[in-house]
Amino acid sequence: MKAILLTFTLMSGLAIGLCWGQTMDDSKPAPTNIVGQDYPRIHSDLSVTFQVKAPDAQKVQLQLGKIYDMTKDADGVWSVTVPPQVVGFHYYYLIIDGVQVSDPASESFYGVGRQSSGIEIPEDASVTYSTVQDVPHGQVRTVRYFSKVTGKWRRCFVYTPPGYDTNLKTKYPVLYLMPGYGEDDRGWFTQGRADIILDNLIAAGKAVPMIAITDNQFTALKPGEKPLLLGGRGRGAGAPRPDFGSYGSTFTEVMLNDLIPTIDSTFRVRPGRDYRAMAGLSMGGMQTFLTTLPHLDHFAYIGGFSPGVPQAQIETVLKDPADFNKQVKLLWLGTGSVERANNPNILTLHESLDKAGVKNVYFESPGTAHEWLTWRRDLYQFAPLLFR
Amino acid sequence: MKAILLTFTLMSGLAIGLCWGQTMDDSKPAPTNIVGQDYPRIHSDLSVTFQVKAPDAQKVQLQLGKIYDMTKDADGVWSVTVPPQVVGFHYYYLIIDGVQVSDPASESFYGVGRQSSGIEIPEDASVTYSTVQDVPHGQVRTVRYFSKVTGKWRRCFVYTPPGYDTNLKTKYPVLYLMPGYGEDDRGWFTQGRADIILDNLIAAGKAVPMIAITDNQFTALKPGEKPLLLGGRGRGAGAPRPDFGSYGSTFTEVMLNDLIPTIDSTFRVRPGRDYRAMAGLSMGGMQTFLTTLPHLDHFAYIGGFSPGVPQAQIETVLKDPADFNKQVKLLWLGTGSVERANNPNILTLHESLDKAGVKNVYFESPGTAHEWLTWRRDLYQFAPLLFR
Numbered sequence: 001m002k003a004i005l006l007t008f009t010l011m012s013g014l015a016i017g018l019c020w021g022q023t024m025d026d027s028k029p030a031p032t033n034i035v036g037q038d039y040p041r042i043h044s045d046l047s048v049t050f051q052v053k054a055p056d057a058q059k060v061q062l063q064l065g066k067i068y069d070m071t072k073d074a075d076g077v078w079s080v081t082v083p084p085q086v087v088g089f090h091y092y093y094l095i096i097d098g099v100q101v102s103d104p105a106s107e108s109f110y111g112v113g114r115q116s117s118g119i120e121i122p123e124d125a126s127v128t129y130s131t132v133q134d135v136p137h138g139q140v141r142t143v144r145y146f147s148k149v150t151g152k153w154r155r156c157f158v159y160t161p162p163g164y165d166t167n168l169k170t171k172y173p174v175l176y177l178m179p180g181y182g183e184d185d186r187g188w189f190t191q192g193r194a195d196i197i198l199d200n201l202i203a204a205g206k207a208v209p210m211i212a213i214t215d216n217q218f219t220a221l222k223p224g225e226k227p228l229l230l231g232g233r234g235r236g237a238g239a240p241r242p243d244f245g246s247y248g249s250t251f252t253e254v255m256l257n258d259l260i261p262t263i264d265s266t267f268r269v270r271p272g273r274d275y276r277a278m279a280g281l282s283m284g285g286m287q288t289f290l291t292t293l294p295h296l297d298h299f300a301y302i303g304g305f306s307p308g309v310p311q312a313q314i315e316t317v318l319k320d321p322a323d324f325n326k327q328v329k330l331l332w333l334g335t336g337s338v339e340r341a342n343n344p345n346i347l348t349l350h351e352s353l354d355k356a357g358v359k360n361v362y363f364e365s366p367g368t369a370h371e372w373l374t375w376r377r378d379l380y381q382f383a384p385l386l387f388r
Numbered sequence: 389m390k391a392i393l394l395t396f397t398l399m400s401g402l403a404i405g406l407c408w409g410q411t412m413d414d415s416k417p418a419p420t421n422i423v424g425q426d427y428p429r430i431h432s433d434l435s436v437t438f439q440v441k442a443p444d445a446q447k448v449q450l451q452l453g454k455i456y457d458m459t460k461d462a463d464g465v466w467s468v469t470v471p472p473q474v475v476g477f478h479y480y481y482l483i484i485d486g487v488q489v490s491d492p493a494s495e496s497f498y499g500v501g502r503q504s505s506g507i508e509i510p511e512d513a514s515v516t517y518s519t520v521q522d523v524p525h526g527q528v529r530t531v532r533y534f535s536k537v538t539g540k541w542r543r544c545f546v547y548t549p550p551g552y553d554t555n556l557k558t559k560y561p562v563l564y565l566m567p568g569y570g571e572d573d574r575g576w577f578t579q580g581r582a583d584i585i586l587d588n589l590i591a592a593g594k595a596v597p598m599i600a601i602t603d604n605q606f607t608a609l610k611p612g613e614k615p616l617l618l619g620g621r622g623r624g625a626g627a628p629r630p631d632f633g634s635y636g637s638t639f640t641e642v643m644l645n646d647l648i649p650t651i652d653s654t655f656r657v658r659p660g661r662d663y664r665a666m667a668g669l670s671m672g673g674m675q676t677f678l679t680t681l682p683h684l685d686h687f688a689y690i691g692g693f694s695p696g697v698p699q700a701q702i703e704t705v706l707k708d709p710a711d712f713n714k715q716v717k718l719l720w721l722g723t724g725s726v727e728r729a730n731n732p733n734i735l736t737l738h739e740s741l742d743k744a745g746v747k748n749v750y751f752e753s754p755g756t757a758h759e760w761l762t763w764r765r766d767l768y769q770f771a772p773l774l775f776r
Contacts, residue, residue, distance in 0.1 A: 034502050035572075035606055056486030058446065094489070098444030101482070101489040108496040108503040114422050115496040115503070132541045137532040139546075142583070144525040153520045158527075165654070168556065184423075195530070218423055266553070 030106070032089075032120045037105040046084040046121055050094075052103065053077050057096050064092040064119070086338075087123045088373025089191050091116040109191055113182035118191065123373075128200065129380050130193045135203035136162030140189050145262040149253045150219050156259065157185055158267065159195050161202055161209035171270040173387040174263060175212045175301075176255070177379075178280025178287050184216035191372045197380050207383040211267055215259060217287055219250040252291040256298065277386050279303025279332065281375040289313050296327045301386050303332040305378040306339060306370050309349055321357040330385050331360040334378040336368035361385070418494070420477075420508045425493040434472040434509055440482055440491065441465045449483040452507070474726075475511045476761025477579050479504040497579055501570035506579065511761075516588065517768050518581045523591035524550030528577050533650040537641045538607050544647065545573050546655065547583050549590055549597035559658040561775040562651060563600045563689075564643070565767075566668025566675050572604035579760045585768050595771040599655055603647060605675060607638040640679040644686065665774050667691025667720065669763040677701050684715045689774050691720040693766040694727060694758050697737055709745040718773050719748040722766040724756035749773070 027041040027049065039051040050062050055076025062068045062080050070078035091111050093100045102108050108115040123130075138161045147154050161172065177194060179187035188194040194212060201207035260276075263269060278299050280288040285307020292299040293313040317324050324331075331353070335346035350362040363381055365374040415429040415437065427439040438450050443464025450456045450468050458466035479499050481488045490496050496503040511518075526549045535542050549560065565582060567575035576582040582600060589595035648664075651657060666687050668676040673695020680687040681701040705712050712719075719741070723734040738750040751769055753762040 036501070052487065054485070054487045056447075058485065059444075096487050096489065097442070097446065097485045099440065099442040099484050099489075101484065101487075101492060102496065102503065104489060104502050106503075107498075108490065110495075113424070114492050115490065115494075132532060134534070139529040139531060141527040141529045142577075143527060144520060146522070189530075 030119050031122060032107050032118050034105055034107060039105055040103075040119055042085075042121060043081075046087070047081055048085055048119065048121070049079060049081040050103070051077055051079045052094055052096075052105070054096060059095075059097055061095040062092065063095055063100065064090060067095065085119075085121045086367060086369070086371075086373070087121045088368060088371060088376070089118055089120050090371065092119055093117060110186050111183050111191065130197050130200075130376050132196055133200055133203070135199055137199050138162050138164065138195055138202075140195050143262065143266060145258060147219070147254050147258040149250065149257055154215070154254070154258070155185060156213055156215040156262075157189055158263070159189070159198060159212040160267070161211065162199065163209065164211075164268075168268075170209075171268045172209055172211045173270050173275035174267075174277070175210050175383070175386060176259075176276070176278040177212055177214045178278070178284030179214065179216065180280075180282030180284050183284075184218065185214050188212075188214040192379070193376055194379060197376060198383060201380065201383055208387050210383070210387060211263070211269065213259070213263055215255070217251050217284070219254050251287055252295075255291055256295065260298070273298055273300045274329075275300075275387060277301030277303065277330075279305060279379075279382060280307065281305040281378070282370065283308050286310055293317060296324075300328060301330045301332075302328060303330075303334070303378065303382050304346070305332075305334045305375045305382075306336065306346065307333070309345060314349070317358055318352070318356045321359075325357070325359045328359075330382075331358070332363065332378070332382050332385070333360055334363040334365065334374065334382070336365045336370060336374035338367060338369040339374065340364060342369075418507050419510060420495050420506050422493055422495060427493055428491075428507055430473075430509060431469075434475070435469055436473055436507065436509070437467060437469040438482075438491070439465055439467045440484075440493070442484060445484050447483075447485055450480065451483055451488065452478060452480040455483065473507075473509045474755060474757070474759075474761070475509045476756060476759060476764070477506055477508050478759065480507055481505060498574050499571050499579065518585050518588075518764050520584055521588055521591070523587055525587050526550050526552065526583055526590075528583050531650065531654060533646060535607070535642050535646040537638065537645055542603070542642070542646070543573060544601055544603040544650075545577055546651070547577070547586060547600040548655070549599065550587065551597065552599075552656075556656075558597075559656045560597055560599045561658050561663035562655075562665070563598050563771070563774060564647075564664070564666040565600055565602045566666070566672030567602065567604065568668075568670030568672050571672075572606065573602050576600075576602040580767070581764060582767060585764060586771060589768065589771055596775050598771070598775065599651070599657065601647070601651055603643070605639045605672070607642050639675055640683075643679055644683065648686070661686055661688045662717075663688075663775060665689030665691065665718075667693060667766075667770060668695065669693040669766070670758065671696050674698055681705060684712075688716060689718045689720075690716060691718075691722070691766065691770050692734070693720075693722045693763045693770075694724065694734065695721070697733060702737065705746055706740070706744045713745070713747045716747075718770075719746070720751065720766070720770050720773070721748055722751040722753065722762065722770070724753045724758060724762035726755060726757040727762065728752060730757075 025043055027043045029038055030040045030042050041049045053076055054060055060070045060078040062070055064082055068080045068082055070080040072078050094103050102115060103117040106117040109118040138159050141158045143156050143158050144153055177188045202209050276299050278288045278292050285304035289310050292302045333346050333350050340347050350360060353360045365377045368374040413431055415431045417426055418428045418430050429437045441464055442448050448458045448466040450458055452470055456468045456470055458468040460466050482491050491505040494505040497506040526547050529546045531544050531546050532541055565576045590597050664687050666676045666680050673692035677698050680690045721734050721738050728735050741748045753765040756762040
C-alpha cells in the first residue's frame with residue numbers, strides 16, 4: 001500500500017519551527033488536536049499556527065472565519081499563523097487546491113451539515129465553568145426509541161445528574177436542548193460541553209439537579225410539506241432534503257408523541273409542565289419556539305439561544321401578554337454581542353416583548369458571534385433560573 | 389465570506405449520474421453518508437461509486453484499501469466506481485493532489501490515529517445481529533473518573549443492558565472491551581456496534597445481561613519507559629509520543645487501580661473474577677493479554693480479537709497448562725480468514741496452545757481481514773460464552 005501521504009510534525013516540531021523562521025514560544029497544541037499532534041498551536045496572544053504537509057498541492061488555504069493563504073516551505077509543509085482568535089470553539093477547514101476538507105490534525109465535529117474540523121481556543125484558566133473540575137460528574141447516555149411519527153428508530157442523548165443512580169427516590173426536572181441547523185444530537189455534549197457545564201453548576205449549588213436531553217431535528221416531512229428553512233449556509237442548505245424536513249412541524253410531533261413519553265417512562269422525571277424546559281440554539285431556538293409556544297400546557301421554561309424567530313407564534317404571544325406571563329416562568333433570549341452588531345433581531349425581539357409587557361430575560365455574550373461559546377454561556381446563565 | 393468550495397450532488401444526483409455515462413441503478417447511499425448526501429453509493433453487486441467536486445485539483449484519488457484514480461467530468465466532479473467490496477466497515481480517504489483527507493460526504497470515525505472517513509457496506513438484510521432491531525435497548529453512558537495513576541481525569545463508555553434501571557436488585561457481570569492501536573474509547577460503540585450486538589444477543593437469550601466497558605489506552609509513560617509498539621501503520625506510529633505510551637504497562641495499572649474500582653463502585657456489579665471478562669482487538673488484544681495473564685486473580689474470561697501476542701506472557705501460560713485451565717474459563721482467539729492467510733500468527737498460537745494442552749477457542753471470521761467486521765463477529769460469538 002502506498003505510504004500515507006499526509007504527515008505532520010510530531011517530535012520534529014522544534015526543528016521545523018526554527019526552519020521556517022519562528023522561534024519556539026510558549027505556544028501549546030490546541031486541546032482539540034488529535035492525540036500526539038503538535039499543530040495547530042495556540043500562542044500566548046491567541047494567534048494560532050496551522051501546518052499541513054502537501055508537497056504536491058498548488059494552493060493551500062485555511063478557512064477559519066476568513067480564508068487565509070498558507071505558504072509552503074522547502075519540505076512541502078504549508079503554514080500560516082492567523083491573528084489572535086476569540087476564545088471558544090470554532091469550526092474550520094483546509095482548502096486544498098480548491099477543495100474544502102477537514103484538517104487531519106484536529107478532531108472532527110458534526111456541524112455545518114458535515115464533519116468539520118474544530119479548534120478550541122481555551123478561555124482564561126480562571127474560567128472554569130466549562131472545563132472538567134474535581135466535582136461529582138453526571139453521565140451522558142444514549143437512548144434509542146421508536147418514533148411512531150416517523151416509523152423509525154431514533155437516538156437521543158440524556159444527561160443524568162450526579163447521584164441519579166443512588167438517589168433512587170428522587171425525581172428530576174427535565175431540560176430539552178436543541179442543536180442548530182447542520183448540527184445534530186451530538187452537538188450539545190461535544191461542542192457545547194453541556195454535561196460539564198451542568199456538572200459544575202450543580203456542584204456549586206447554582207442549578208438544581210436536572211436531566212437534560214438532546215435530540216436531532218432530522219425527521220420526515222409530512223406529505224406535501226415544505227422544509228421551513230430554504231436559505232442558510234452550508235452545502236445543500238435550501239435543498240428540499242427528505243431527512244432534513246424536521247425544521248417544519250414534524251419534530252414537534254416527534255417530541256410530544258415519542259420523545260417526551262420515552263423520557264418520562266424511562267427516567268425518574270418530575271411530571272408536568274412546571275418541571276419541563278426547552279431551549280435551543282439558532283434553528284433549534286426556532287424549533288423551541290415552534291414547539292413550546294403553541295403547547296404551553298407542556299412547557300413552563302423557554303430558551304432561545306441566538307434563535308430563529310417565527311413571527312406568527314410571536315404575534316400570538318404579543319396578543320395576550322398577561323396570559324403568557326401567567327403561564328411561562330421564563331422566556332430567555334440570548335445572543336452574542338458581535339452577532340447582535342451584525343443582526344440585532346434578538347435585541348429587537350426583546351425590546352418589542354418588553355414594550356408589550358411580555359416578561360423575558362435578555363442576555364448578551366460579550367465578544368462572541370453566532371457560535372458555541374455564546375451558547376455555552378447561554379446555558380451557564382439560563383440553567384440556574386430553571387425549576388425554582 | 390467566500391462561498392464554501394466543496395459541493396456534492398444532492399438532488400442533482402440523477403442528472404450527473406447520467407452525465408458521466410452510468411444509468412441509475414438500484415444503488416443506495418451508504419448508511420455512513422452524512423444526512424442528505426447521495427454519494428458514496430453502493431450498487432447491488434457491492435461495487436461503490438464515490439464523487440467529489442474539485443474543479444481546480446490536478447489529481448484526485450480514492451484510498452479504500454488500494455488507491456484508485458478518480459476521473460474528472462466537465463463540471464469538475466471527480467468520480468470512481470470501485471469493485472465489489474467486502475461487507476462491513478472500512479476506513480477510507482480521498483487523496484487530493486497528494487494530501488490524504490477525509491471525504492466530506494461521509495461520517496468521520498476516530499481510527500488509524502486520526503479522524504478517518506468510514507463506509508459501511510451492509511451485510512445481507514437477513515443478517516440482523518449488528519443492526520438495530522425492535523428489541524429492548526441498553527444505554528451507552530459516558531463516565532468520567534479520576535486516575536491516580538496518571539493524575540488526570542479520564543473518560544470511559546459503559547453499556548448497561550436493558551432493564552438495568554428497573555431491575556434494581558440485579559447485579560451484572562462486566563466485560564471490558566479494548567479498542568485497537570490508533571482507535572480510542574469511541575470505537576467499540578461506533579465502528580464496533582457493541583451495544584447493538586449485545587442488545588440483540590440479550591434479547592435472543594443468547595447472552596446473559598452484562599455491563600460492557602470500553603476505554604482508551606492513552607496514558608502516560610512511566611519515567612524511562614519506552615512505548616511497547618515502535619512500528620506499525622499510521623502517521624507517527626513508532627514515535628515515542630508521551631500520550632501514546634500506554635501500550636506499555638501503564639494502562640494495566642490504570643485499569644486495576646482506577647477503572648475497575650470506579651466501575652465496581654458506580655454500577656451494580658457482580659464482584660470477583662468469575663464475573664469479569666476482558667477482550668480487545670489488535671493492540672487492544674495484546675493489552676488484554678498483558679493485563680489479564682499476570683492477573684488471573686482478577687479475570688476468568690479472556691478474549692483476543694486479532695490480537696497482538698506478547699511472547700513472555702504466553703510462555704508463562706505454556707509452563708503450567710493445568711493451572712491455567714483451572715483458573716481461566718475461556719481463552720478466545722479470533723482472526724479473519726483473509727487476515728490469517730496473510731499472517732497466521734493467531735492460528736499458530738492456537739495450535740501451540742492446543743499442543744500444550746491449554747484450553748482455548750479459535751474463531752475465524754470468513755472473508756474478512758484485520759477489520760471491524762472480524763471484531764463484531766468475534767464479539768457476537770464470544771459474548772454468549774461468558775458468565776455461564
